[in-house]
Every structure is written in C-alpha cells, then in structure tokens.
Amino acid sequence: MVEVKFYDNIADELLKFAVIISKTDNKWVFCKHKERETYEVPGGHREPGESIFETAKRELQEETGAIDFKIEPICVYSVKGKTRVNENIDDETFGMLFIADISSFVELHCEIEKILISDTLVDNWTYPLIQPILIEEAKKRGFI
Numbered sequence: 001m002v003e004v005k006f007y008d009n010i011a012d013e014l015l016k017f018a019v020i021i022s023k024t025d026n027k028w029v030f031c032k033h034k035e036r037e038t039y040e041v042p043g044g045h046r047e048p049g050e051s052i053f054e055t056a057k058r059e060l061q062e063e064t065g066a067i068d069f070k071i072e073p074i075c076v077y078s079v080k081g082k083t084r085v086n087e088n089i090d091d092e093t094f095g096m097l098f099i100a101d102i103s104s105f106v107e108l109h110c111e112i113e114k115i116l117i118s119d120t121l122v123d124n125w126t127y128p129l130i131q132p133i134l135i136e137e138a139k140k141r142g143f144i
Contacts, residue, residue, distance in 0.1 A: 001089075002081040002129045006137050010076045010094055017095030018056035019043035019131070020071065021138050022064060024102040027117045031063045033126070034113040040126040041134065043095070056098045063112050068103040074138050079130055097134050099143045 020042045022029035030039040042063040046055040053073070060066050073096055080092040108115070116122065125131055138144045 002079060004130055004133045005078045005080065005092075007076040007078070007094075012052065014094045015052045015076065015096050016046055016093050017043060018046065018052055018059055018098060019077070019095055019134055020056050020060045020098045020100050021074075021135055021144070022060065022066070022069075022100045022102055024105075024117060027119055028121060029064055029102060030116040030118065030122055031112045032114050032116065034111055036126055038124045038126040039116055039122040041131050052096045056096065056100075060098075060100055060102075062110050063108075064102065064115050065105040065108045066100070066102040067106050069100050070103075071098055071100040073098050074141060074143050077134060077137070097138065099138060 022042055029042070031042050032039050042060050044055070044059040044063070046052060050058070056071060060069065060071065075097055076094060077097050078092050078094045082089050121132070121135065135144065
C-alpha cells in the first residue's frame with residue numbers, strides 16, 4: 001500500500017524529488033522513458049548542492065526538451081510505503097510538486113524516448129498510485 005500526503009512546506013533538506021506537472025498550449029505534457037511502455041509526469045532526483053527549484057528546472061529541460069517555460073511550486077508531497085525508492089513500508093520520501101507552462105522545446109537527447117502532448121490524461125501511467133493523485137491535488141489547489 002502506498003500513501004501520498006501533502007504539506008505546505010517542510011525542511012528543505014528532506015526534499016529529494018521534484019515532479020513537474022507540465023502543459024503547453026493548454027495540453028498535457030508526458031514523458032516516455034526508453035526502458036518503459038508507460039508515461040509519466042516529468043521529474044526526478046535532486047542532485048547534491050542543487051536547490052529543489054534547480055532540480056525542477058533541470059528535470060523539466062532534460063525530460064521534455066523545454067527551453068522556454070514558466071515554472072512555480074505547488075506544494076510538498078510525500079510517498080509512504082514500499083516503492084522503487086522506499087525499501088520499507090514505513091519509509092516516507094518527500095518531494096516538491098511544481099507546475100510548468102512550456103512555450104518551446106528542443107530535441108531530446110537523454111533516457112526519454114519521446115514526449116506526448118495530449119488533450120487528456122494518459123491511461124498507462126508509470127506511477128499510477130502517485131502521479132494521478134498529484135494532478136488531483138494541483139486541481140484542488142487551483143493550479144489546473
């Protein structure tokens with residue numbers, strides 16, 4: 001069982017991930033990793049010495065090819081339970097949820113095979129127990 005929780009803020013050093021709900025021309029932007037058949041919202045791990053905002057900008061650029069965009073934080077989220085990151089059921093990891101509006105892209109040269117720009121949310125999520133819940137929270141908070 002995985003539990004997703006939301007916070008307005010938390011100690012910066014606890015933030016390990018940035019997830020960026022992304023849109024372009026009012027359409028959703030999703031990523032497809034080369035090693036998976038599923039889609040996900042851009043995001044990833046924080047690098048040493050990097051602010052969580054820098055993480056969000058870097059991951060958005062790396063995973064979508066975005067070069068011109070506006071980005072802002074929504075809230076802190078956590079995932080508790082056994083996942084690919086959490087080894088134990090009681091482990092809880094924290095991240096910052098962002099929203100981005102992308103104006104222009106360049107060609108991708110990374111682990112992402114392609115991006116999908118869609119009028120609707122995807123059905124085949126890489127993280128179905130987490131990312132749809134993050135999008136719902138952004139809607140509840142008035143960001144979407």
